[in-house]
Amino acid sequence: MSNLRKAFPLVAAAAFVSCAFAVGAEQKKAEPISREEAPRLREARAAPPPDARQYCADVAAAAGAARNARQEKELLDIEQRIAKRTVELEAKRAELQDVLDRYDTLLKQTDERLVSIYGRMRPEAAAAQFASMEEDMAAAMLMRLQPKQSSAILNEMEASRAVVLTKKVAALSSLVGGGKKQ
Secondary structure, eight states: OHHHHHHHHHHHHHHHHHHHHHHHHHHHHHSOOOTTHHHHHHHHHHSOOHHHHHHHHHHHHHHHHHHHHHHHHHHHHHHHHHHHHHHHHHHHHHHHHHHHHHHHHHHHHHHHHHHHHHHHSOHHHHHHHHHHSOHHHHHHHHHHSOHHHHHHHHHHSOHHHHHHHHHHHHHHHHHHTTTOOO
């Protein structure tokens, strides 16, 4: 019997709790929801409380400001990298232009020296050199020489080669300025 007395308070408490749930369940079932109230109840359940809305609005503004600050920093970093790269590319362009200028000067000097060398050669020796040269190069060299030197060299060449070079010189002369010497 003593065990029953010890368990009685627990059984009574359990019975009381089950009765309370049963009464609460009956009350909820007893209240019918009208069709007009149903959308309002759904809205009330779905809508956050006013404090939550204010918190979200405050957080959204701060989050937007933080996002904008981060994007602005990224853009500044990109601008700095672009500016640095532009300076590097401009330096490379200037260096390349310097190399091209030196190359053009060297070509002109070499071309002038080459013309001078062929101009000082005996016509027979120069004719042998021009005979084995590419047609365009030989014609260009003949155009750069003095007319007296060019005619002496052509005079020493085979007639067929001299005719081909003469035609090339004439074609190049008409392209460069109507036969004027460069």
